[in-house]
Amino acid sequence: MLELACARAWPPLVCRPLGQWQLRASDGFTGRANSALALGDPGVPMKQALEAVCEFAHSHRVDALVQAVYGSEIEAALAAAGWVPHVHYPAGHEVSVLLGPLPEITASASGPECVVLDAPTEAWWELVVGRGEPTPAQRHVLAAPGAGFGLAVLDGTTVGAVRVAAACSVLHIGRLEVVPEYRRRGFAAALLGAAGDWARERELTAGVLQVSVHNHAAMALYARLGFTEHHRYRYWRPK
Numbered sequence: 001m002l003e004l005a006c007a008r009a010w011p012p013l014v015c016r017p018l019g020q021w022q023l024r025a026s027d028g029f030t031g032r033a034n035s036a037l038a039l040g041d042p043g044v045p046m047k048q049a050l051e052a053v054c055e056f057a058h059s060h061r062v063d064a065l066v067q068a069v070y071g072s073e074i075e076a077a078l079a080a081a082g083w084v085p086h087v088h089y090p091a092g093h094e095v096s097v098l099l100g101p102l103p104e105i106t107a108s109a110s111g112p113e114c115v116v117l118d119a120p121t122e123a124w125w126e127l128v129v130g131r132g133e134p135t136p137a138q139r140h141v142l143a144a145p146g147a148g149f150g151l152a153v154l155d156g157t158t159v160g161a162v163r164v165a166a167a168c169s170v171l172h173i174g175r176l177e178v179v180p181e182y183r184r185r186g187f188a189a190a191l192l193g194a195a196g197d198w199a200r201e202r203e204l205t206a207g208v209l210q211v212s213v214h215n216h217a218a219m220a221l222y223a224r225l226g227f228t229e230h231h232r233y234r235y236w237r238p239k
């Protein structure tokens, strides 16, 4: 399933199985790496599963959070157990998982030079996590073996960055960022074109990404590149 492929592309610092669920913690870096991925059967009754989620979160000093597919039976069970959608989750509690064709290179004489490196540079970290030296959790999640680190460089200045990974046979795109004063100049599209080439070299067949439904700029960009919604997920918390 696509959600499992995305999870593999985003490895948390700590991951413990609970039946088919995955309990994840990464010092609070990203919801995906700090929530229980509730897919399939947790192997115990719901009440017990949610207690295990809370205990695990507490022992790893993160908030208790469940990631569940929108409209699924698990969401109904969460609601019945008194959990609620975490509508105040800062990065957006409702996320659209988009699937689309591998982006093509966009040729432009005045555009940035776009490359995908095998290792992150200080400038890449700066743009992607806001500091040249990442925390151990950030390094673990983002610089997982096999990941690629896309950079857009214009006249010696890094103006864009993206993190790519192979998620089974699909290109996983994450942490796309263009420096604010360089936006709306086609740089994100150019960077994604380089990511598409990286994926074609690895015989990946499509692109997948997770974006908050409230991120209108990113949604517009991906729609223009031919991405469409595959499903949504939401973060839930105890009431």
Ligand SMILES: CC(C)(COP(=O)(O)OP(=O)(O)OC[C@H]1O[C@@H](n2cnc3c(N)ncnc32)[C@H](O)[C@@H]1OP(=O)(O)O)[C@@H](O)C(=O)NCCC(=O)NCCS
Binding pocket: 175, 176, 177, 178, 179, 182, 183, 184, 185, 186, 187, 188, 189, 190, 209, 210, 211, 212, 215, 216, 217, 218, 220, 221, 222, 224
């Ligand atoms: C989303 C983001 C990466 C777009 O970067 P960008 O370099 O401005 O995007 P591009 O110039 O390549 O945009 C290509 C097309 O996407 C669409 N688009 C991009 N930004 C848009 C916006 N703010 N509003 C509406 N459409 C937008 C347009 O169709 C645009 O083409 P056009 O300018 O000819 O109309 C940038 O806004 C950003 O860094 N945002 C903060 C981080 C973020 O949200 N990342 C995505 C996480 S999933």
